[in-house]
Amino acid sequence: MTKAQKAPATFDVVGIGNAIVDVIAQADDAFIVANKLNKNLMTLIDAERADELYARMGPGREISGGSCANTMAGIAALGGRAAYIGKVNDDQLGMVFRHDIRATGVRFDTPPDREGTPTARCLILVTPDALRTMNTYLGACVNLGPDDVDETTVAGASVTYLEGYLWDRPRAKEAFLRAARIAHQAKRRVSLTLSDPFCVDRHRESFLTLVRDHIDILFANEAELISLYKAPDFDAALQAVRDHCEIAVLTRGPKGSVIVRSDELHVIDAAPVAKVVDTTGAGDLYAAGFLYAFTQGDDLRRCGKIASLAAAEVIAHYGARPETDLKALVREKLG
Amino acid sequence: MTKAQKAPATFDVVGIGNAIVDVIAQADDAFIVANKLNKNLMTLIDAERADELYARMGPGREISGGSCANTMAGIAALGGRAAYIGKVNDDQLGMVFRHDIRATGVRFDTPPDREGTPTARCLILVTPDALRTMNTYLGACVNLGPDDVDETTVAGASVTYLEGYLWDRPRAKEAFLRAARIAHQAKRRVSLTLSDPFCVDRHRESFLTLVRDHIDILFANEAELISLYKAPDFDAALQAVRDHCEIAVLTRGPKGSVIVRSDELHVIDAAPVAKVVDTTGAGDLYAAGFLYAFTQGDDLRRCGKIASLAAAEVIAHYGARPETDLKALVREKLG
Numbered sequence: 001m002t003k004a005q006k007a008p009a010t011f012d013v014v015g016i017g018n019a020i021v022d023v024i025a026q027a028d029d030a031f032i033v034a035n036k037l038n039k040n041l042m043t044l045i046d047a048e049r050a051d052e053l054y055a056r057m058g059p060g061r062e063i064s065g066g067s068c069a070n071t072m073a074g075i076a077a078l079g080g081r082a083a084y085i086g087k088v089n090d091d092q093l094g095m096v097f098r099h100d101i102r103a104t105g106v107r108f109d110t111p112p113d114r115e116g117t118p119t120a121r122c123l124i125l126v127t128p129d130a131l132r133t134m135n136t137y138l139g140a141c142v143n144l145g146p147d148d149v150d151e152t153t154v155a156g157a158s159v160t161y162l163e164g165y166l167w168d169r170p171r172a173k174e175a176f177l178r179a180a181r182i183a184h185q186a187k188r189r190v191s192l193t194l195s196d197p198f199c200v201d202r203h204r205e206s207f208l209t210l211v212r213d214h215i216d217i218l219f220a221n222e223a224e225l226i227s228l229y230k231a232p233d234f235d236a237a238l239q240a241v242r243d244h245c246e247i248a249v250l251t252r253g254p255k256g257s258v259i260v261r262s263d264e265l266h267v268i269d270a271a272p273v274a275k276v277v278d279t280t281g282a283g284d285l286y287a288a289g290f291l292y293a294f295t296q297g298d299d300l301r302r303c304g305k306i307a308s309l310a311a312a313e314v315i316a317h318y319g320a321r322p323e324t325d326l327k328a329l330v331r332e333k334l335g
Numbered sequence: 336m337t338k339a340q341k342a343p344a345t346f347d348v349v350g351i352g353n354a355i356v357d358v359i360a361q362a363d364d365a366f367i368v369a370n371k372l373n374k375n376l377m378t379l380i381d382a383e384r385a386d387e388l389y390a391r392m393g394p395g396r397e398i399s400g401g402s403c404a405n406t407m408a409g410i411a412a413l414g415g416r417a418a419y420i421g422k423v424n425d426d427q428l429g430m431v432f433r434h435d436i437r438a439t440g441v442r443f444d445t446p447p448d449r450e451g452t453p454t455a456r457c458l459i460l461v462t463p464d465a466l467r468t469m470n471t472y473l474g475a476c477v478n479l480g481p482d483d484v485d486e487t488t489v490a491g492a493s494v495t496y497l498e499g500y501l502w503d504r505p506r507a508k509e510a511f512l513r514a515a516r517i518a519h520q521a522k523r524r525v526s527l528t529l530s531d532p533f534c535v536d537r538h539r540e541s542f543l544t545l546v547r548d549h550i551d552i553l554f555a556n557e558a559e560l561i562s563l564y565k566a567p568d569f570d571a572a573l574q575a576v577r578d579h580c581e582i583a584v585l586t587r588g589p590k591g592s593v594i595v596r597s598d599e600l601h602v603i604d605a606a607p608v609a610k611v612v613d614t615t616g617a618g619d620l621y622a623a624g625f626l627y628a629f630t631q632g633d634d635l636r637r638c639g640k641i642a643s644l645a646a647a648e649v650i651a652h653y654g655a656r657p658e659t660d661l662k663a664l665v666r667e668k669l670g
Contacts, residue, residue: 058438059408059434059439060434060438061654062398063396064394091426092427099395101394104394118427
């Protein structure tokens with residue numbers, strides 16, 4: 001596909017994901033063990049378990065989150081044009097979510113549910129090692145369906161970005177596939193993040209088909225990639241993904257990241273962080289930096305460097321959305 | 336009053352105040368000016384103005400607040416026995432408030448409103464100089480009345496602590512006076528914080544009468560004290576307050592604090608802070624440290640030192656409730 005075939009993009013990236021407000025509290029490892037939580041992973045919980053766990057948690061701070069929404073907020077903070085599709089309820093937390101994402105400059109017009117289940121929340125326990133243990137009550141997110149995918153927005157975005165977490169609910173999955181179809185018909189790119197090794201494990205076979213048939217740019221961390229291919233190690237998984245999609249963007253925490261496009265391979269160092277406080281959102285902001293730079297036409301190496309900078313900013317504080325001027329940060333560090 | 340006359344206390348301190356969830360966002364001075372906000376002060380706003388200002392604010396983080404509630408949370412974090420009386424609605428933010436204060440170990444049993452106005456929120460803009468500009472929509476707080484003052488709790492607390500902000504609403508004022516009466520009948524102490532120079536200005540005459548007739552321990556910062564006595568400077572105000580109540584605890588920001596009890600006067604340095612991030616809650620946590628130490632029987636000098644440490648902790652991060660182990664901090668710094 002060449003530029004001549006496409007209308008100019010209205011958005012750099014449109015994201016579709018679970019619209020979630022994070023409830024972040026500190027906890028020690030004893031709390032994680034006593035409550036049988038899956039440390040450093042995302043676990044789906046029902047309303048009853050959410051109430052029970054919340055009652056046991058320490059005081060929290062509520063900050064808008066949701067993996068894909070964090071990525072869109074990051075793209076906007078970098079100066080990109082981002083839109084978001086996700087479902088909240090018309091309740092207080094839903095209004096908080098809507099305010100926050102719009103305040104970052106992201107276009108967000110998905111109508112909220114007027115009744116039914118409340119806005120989703122993710123109970124996040126941050127341990128002293130800065131790892132985050134996430135427990136998500138999906139609430140209103142389960143009502144996201146194909147009708148929420150605005151055709152004009154998706155057709156007008158250079159990249160449509162989807163989170164693997166959507167695969168957990170049949171209607172969100174339909175929304176996902178409809179978006180991918182619209183994007184490709186408009187000769188745009190479709191991108192996916194695998195989200196979480198648990199999520200990959202739940203959907204391995206259909207993710208493999210999805211990546212092969214629909215995904216142009218795949219984001220995955222080491223654990224997710226190894227899980228997807230049931231590979232013995234990172235390098236084996238890397239070789240498998242090479243032939244599977246146009247671009248694979250693979251993050252490895254403090255070990256940095258690897259970006260591969262057929263024969264082209266870049267190894268990018270992690271950007272330094274004075275003190276890692278809370279790793280929530282590291283992958284989300286990495287994806288933001290990459291997609292922002294990519295849609296500006298930057299080469300893959302610079303995409304990776306901007307991605308690493310954005311990830312480093314978000315892990316230096318609580319919450320998964322940027323708190324400093326990312327545009328200025330990129331200018332200062334990379335020119 | 337001597338110890339022999341009193342039943343043993345069930346609580347060290349019970350606080351009565353406006354139950355508020357803070358919505359904290361960064362802003363620059365241009366935003367403060369453009370929106371005609373009263374920098375570094377607390378302004379009461381109505382629902383419409385709250386919506387309007389919220390729509391203009393950047394992305395926020397929601398953290399339970401409320402001046403007096405912050406103080407009670409601080410006392411509990413120091414190891415004291417604290418209870419709180421305040422009114423929330425039975426909505427999501429109300430449940431957040433309830434969860435957070437209980438999770439800190441504070442007893443909180445005031446029944447929430449089941450209908451009517453939503454839980455109060457304070458839109459806080461933190462400028463790069465770390466000062467906070469507060470805009471409070473009182474919501475459900477206006478429904479706090481004398482019936483919410485639980486007699487057993489107040490009679491059983493060594494100190495009843497009241498925030499001046501209550502004086503803004505007639506029914507809360509009645510609750511306030513009822514609590515003071517119960518406390519004194521039980522031979523306990525009554526304490527007041529003046530809250531804010533604007534608040535003092537709104538209620539100067541009645542505050543002067545109140546302090547003289549009902550208050551044993553008065554908390555005020557420099558601006559509030561000067562406003563109360565319309566004094567030319569801090570020292571003149573200090574001389575005026577000396578004869579006015581048993582103990583006056585006067586905070587002066589980075590200049591430290593002064594504690595006066597008739598002829599006894601202590602000048603306490605502010606505890607050092609590596610980087611001041613957000614001064615919200617500095618006075619609240621100072622009061623927490625003081626009241627905790629005071630109810631443990633510490634001398635006034637040590638009360639002031641523990642107070643300064645607690646204040647220093649809270650201004651090193653966003654939000655007005657402690658985030659580190661205050662008990663351990665006191666042990667480490669003061670033994």
